[in-house]
């Protein structure tokens with residue numbers, strides 16, 4: 001892997017699988033009595049969050065701590081950014097504090113790339129979500145979760161049918177998942193109202209459907225997306241009720257899925273809008289597994305970026 005993780009495009013299929021395999025090895029440690037590895041002792045990981053987050057920020061913090069790194073949590077709201085401090089000055093302040101890795105979430109697409117290319121810092125940059133562009137560690141944890149439910153897949157997802165449903169237009173999760181799942185060989189169908197499908201989707205190597213019920217009949221993985229109202233200046237559907245009727249996962253739709261199918265959601269969920277409470281809490285839902293696996297994947301990414309190798313199960317002090 002390169003110095004930074006900004007996009008799924010930074011990874012070959014082999015490199016992505018190596019991250020999943022490293023996470024899998026690390027899970028054996030996490031399940032054992034010694035939860036902490038000394039690998040990143042003396043290293044500093046900064047969580048630089050300009051947008052709100054629950055899962056991503058906490059799991060990066062937990063991952064870094066399990067690898068014995070020091071962690072600095074930086075929330076723009078509680079910092080001098082609220083007084084107008086620029087990204088450059090903020091980044092250089094972190095550099096002066098000795099950051100080895102900066103995990104950045106920002107509302108602007110391309111912010112992580114800007115930080116990595118700027119020369120302002122020498123740390124590794126990890127994109128924890130930039131605008132509507134990408135969220136690569138989310139896609140990696142989703143692929144890890146899928147593989148744990150369909151163990152035959154190993155390093156090749158050919159034959160796997162995935163449907164990603166909802167607000168594709170504003171979803172960095174959808175973009176990163178499409179890139180990764182198609183790279184690994186899965187067949188991906190995007191399902192949404194026409195207003196929530198991006199114009200450039202013809203280049204994405206996916207099928208597109210506007211009809212939920214016919215498109216999900218034989219899928220193995222149903223990935224529901226959050227309706228991102230905070231990014232919608234205009235009205236993209238007539239009403240929440242209409243959206244739910246056309247594209248929400250209710251119990252009848254859940255019951256129409258294949259018995260072996262799983263339901264995913266990156267969170268946070270709008271229960272009652274894109275997913276009903278019964279569906280979110282059903283035996284098909286792997287939402288909480290996604291959260292747990294997020295820690296393992298972020299450990300694997302930090303391990304490989306800062307430790308320099310895939311984890312093979314050997315622990316050195």
Ligand code: CP
Nearest residue numbers: 053054055056266267
């Ligand atoms: N999936 C995800 O990115 O969740 P958070 O916004 O809570 O980090």
